[in-house]
Amino acid sequence: MFGKFLTDPFRQRSFSSYFTIKGRRSLYLYCVVTGVVSGLGAFLFSRALAWAEYISLESISGLHNTHSGGEYYVSLDPINSLYLGRWFLLVLPILGGLITGWIVWKFSPDSSGTGTDSLIDSFHNKEGKVDPKIPLIKSIATIFTLSSGGSGGKEGPISLIGAGFGSLVANITKAGARARRTLLLAGTAGGLGAIFHAPLGGALTSVEMVYKEDIESDSLVPCIISSVTAFLTYSSFNGFGSVYKVPEIGFTAYKEILFYLALGIGCYLAGAFLIRVFQFIQTWSKSWKFPVWLKPALGGIPVGLVGYFLPEVIGTGAGFLQEVLEGSYSFEKIFSHSIHIFGLENSEAIRFGSYLSPELLIAFCFLLFAFLKIITTSFTIGTGGSAGMFGPSLFIGGMLGGAVGTLAKLILGYDVSIASFVLVGMGAFYAGIASAPIAGMVMICEIIGSYSLLPPLMIVSIISFVLSHKLNLYKSQKNTRFQSPAHYWDMNRDLLEEIRIEDIKERLRNIAVTSTSTLLSYLEEEALKINASDYIVLDEEKKYAGMISLRTNRLFLEGRDLTRNLVLVGDLTDSSILPVQLQTSLASAFKTLVDNNMDKIPVEEAGEYLGYLRYADIISIYFEKTRSSRPASN
Structure with a gap:
């Protein structure tokens, strides 16, 4: 039973x-x-x-x-x-x-x-x-x-x-x-x-x-x-409670706004530097002629050198951030180990530093820590290590905020809340590099258990976000949902089903077109001129032969001089991508584009190649039809 x-x-x-x-x-x-x-x-x-x-x-x-x-x-x-x-x-x-x-x-x-x-x-x-x-x-x-x-x-x-x-x-x-x-x-x-x-x-x-x-x-x-x-x-x-314990913080005077604006610009510049260094290390490490499993160990060499002299920069950095927020840090003690090792106690640089304003030296140290964190993070993760970028973003942004807050204290002449600038920098920096302004603001407010800094957080995060619109820490991000296959079926397919390619025949293009006999090295150079990645490939008789994507087909840097005159476009052409016809609806053409992960689709009629239709063209036509179908407002 x-x-x-x-x-x-x-x-x-x-x-x-x-x-x-x-x-x-x-x-x-x-x-x-x-x-x-x-x-x-x-x-x-x-x-x-x-x-x-x-x-x-x-x-x-x-x-x-x-x-x-x-x-x-x-x-x-x-x-x-x-x-x-x-x-x-x-x-x-x-x-x-x-x-x-x-x-x-x-x-x-x-x-x-x-x-x-x-x-x-x-x-x-x-x-x-x-x-x-x-x-x-x-x-x-x-x-x-x-x-x-x-x-x-x-x-x-x-x-x-x-x-x-x-x-x-x-x-x-x-x-x-x-x-x-x-x-x-x-x-x-x-x-x-x-x-x-x-x-x-x-x-x-x-x-x-x-x-x-x-x-x-x-x-x-x-x-x-x-x-x-x-x-x-x-x-x-x-246990309940906030991640970071902070002293009394808040936005106290309007004259500090100028420094918060400067912090937003600084977060953008540092974010651009981080992404470029990180991506450079990623690309560079791929060219290393070592086993993949050995590369993170090689990336650990510069991390170890920095960590020996300034251990505050390695690891998560959360402990040092906590000291900065509490004001219990002492750069004199932090650097004392390095000064002693190199015997710099009586050097000209140390004596010269004693004549400078303490605030200027502290601001410089904050900037130095931000720079070193960028370097150590890039070598740790860029060479194949396993860790997240949110933690380092908080540290780097916090150091930038500490530098700007220290300068504000020097220029304004009163006891500016350094911790407030540190926290605003933490949220704004991540908002810029991750294109997440709302999340950056709220996250910082919650990890300190207070919304008192929300006004300057909003100002600085939006500045950092707007200036950083071309930065791309996460390569898989899409601009909007209409560019994501996840929302392909969200579009009004009835509207696209009603439109045939022959109805918008004048939109067909013939710019990103190449032939099977073209050298791949030449095509790569030509692609840079028109900023194209996917190409239509025609044979010697001008018949459609397939497509090639330069996103996945490129000559390796090593040995490029030997192969630049050997590899033809025809050797890498994907003939499995079939063209669409003039009678094909835009809905079907759009689905073909998404399924093949290409940004353009070839169009034929009776075996004759006519041109190609771009992903962007279909989106543009869709919005044009959507706007024209809306009732006029009174």
């Missing part, structure tokens, strides 16, 4: 139907479950990282105060028997990079880097699917990276834990792509909301980070549900 129940197909379908996502209410229920798992994952990860840092950084290397005031830390005296000395910081990032590189190479190559970019790519291009092993491998690799002094943040693996579980829930319940994407973002929100004690900030970050000029509004309520649940779950074990 019982065995019959298990093998009866009808009863199996009936039983499993209770767990399917049938509507918004059942989706919200799974968001609660995802939030619980995200909160537990954040709790376990934070505990594991705290113990790893206690052993490697505190006990072995002798560092202290590596956590912010509201984070969990191991409240035990360092293990004296493990102590090797500060010199071990020279080799610790190398060892950590070696272990991280091997783990990632052996078990999950997709677990390297920030983690956030892979989440965004999964949302847009993979229907929200995440390999279940990535969150586990990413967490382990990040623990080794950060506990060995690698410069980065811990938000990457934590958001992946929630996102991975959300994707898993969607697979188990056989949910569609739309529900899976929603659960992916809900899991991300849960992880961020838990670890940063920021339920609203975590939800806003997850729906804002996938676009540069838009938000995923459909997922906002599910993300809030998951984030609040994760926050409550995490706090029930870790």
Whole structure:
């Protein structure tokens, strides 16, 4: 009888139907479950990282105060028997990079880097699917990276834990792509909301980070549900309260606005520098003729050198940020170790510095720390290490804010709140490089437990965001939802179905067209002149032969001189992309574009190539028809 129940197909379908996502209410229920798992994952990860840092950084290397005031830390005296000395910081990032590189190479190559970019790519291009092993491998690799002094943040693996579980829930319940994407973002929100004690900030970050000029509004309520649940779950074990403990802060005088405006410009300039350095290290490290698993260890060499002299710059940097906010830091003590090693106590530079204003020296030190954080973060993550970029963004922005606040104190002549400038810089810097102004503002307010800085945060974040519109830290971000395959079916397909290509024949182009006999090296040079990436390929008889994408087909830098005259366009032409006809509707042409991940589609009629239609043309036609169909206002 019982065995019959298990093998009866009808009863199996009936039983499993209770767990399917049938509507918004059942989706919200799974968001609660995802939030619980995200909160537990954040709790376990934070505990594991705290113990790893206690052993490697505190006990072995002798560092202290590596956590912010509201984070969990191991409240035990360092293990004296493990102590090797500060010199071990020279080799610790190398060892950590070696272990991280091997783990990632052996078990999950997709677990390297920030983690956030892979989440965004999964949302847009993979229907929200995440390999279940990535969150586990990413967490382990990040623990080794950060506990060995690698410069980065811990938000990457934590958001992946929630996102991975959300994707898993969607697979188990056989949910569609739309529900899976929603659960992916809900899991991300849960992880961020838990670890940063920021339920609203975590939800806003997850729906804002996938676009540069838009938000995923459909997922906002599910993300809030998951984030609040994760926050409550995490706090029930870790305790409530803000991540950073801050003194009295606030916006006190209108004359400080000029300095806040300058801070916004400074965040933009530093953000542009960070992205260029980070992307340069990424590209440069790919050309290194070493095994992939060895590259993070090589990236650990400059990190170790910086960390030996200035350990405040390595790791998460949360402990030093806490000291800056409290005003308990002393740059004289910080640099005393380096001055002693190099015997600079009586040098001309030190004597000259004594004649300068203390505020100028402090501002310079803040800027130096921001610069070094950019370098160490780029080498840690850019060479294949596993860590997030949100943590370093807070540190860099905080140092910029500290520099501007110190100069404001010198120029205005009264006791300006340095901590206020530090906090505003933390939020504005991330708002610029991640194109997430709202999330940056709210996140900072929640991690300090106060909204008193919201006015200057709004001003500086918007300035940084507007100036940084061309910056792109996350390459997988789309500008708006209309550029994302996730919202292809959101468009009015009836409108596009009514329009045939022959109706807009005058829009066809013939600029990005090449032939099978063209050298690939020549095509790469020509593409730079017209800023094109996808080309239509014609044969010698001017017949359509296929397409080629320079995004995936390029000559390698090494050996380029040998191959530049050997590789033809015809050797790499993709003939599987079929042309559309004049009678094809724009809806079908648009779907073909999305399915093939190209920005243009060839058009034929009776075997004769006529031209191509661009992705941007279809979007433009759609909006033209939408506007023309609206009723005129009175």
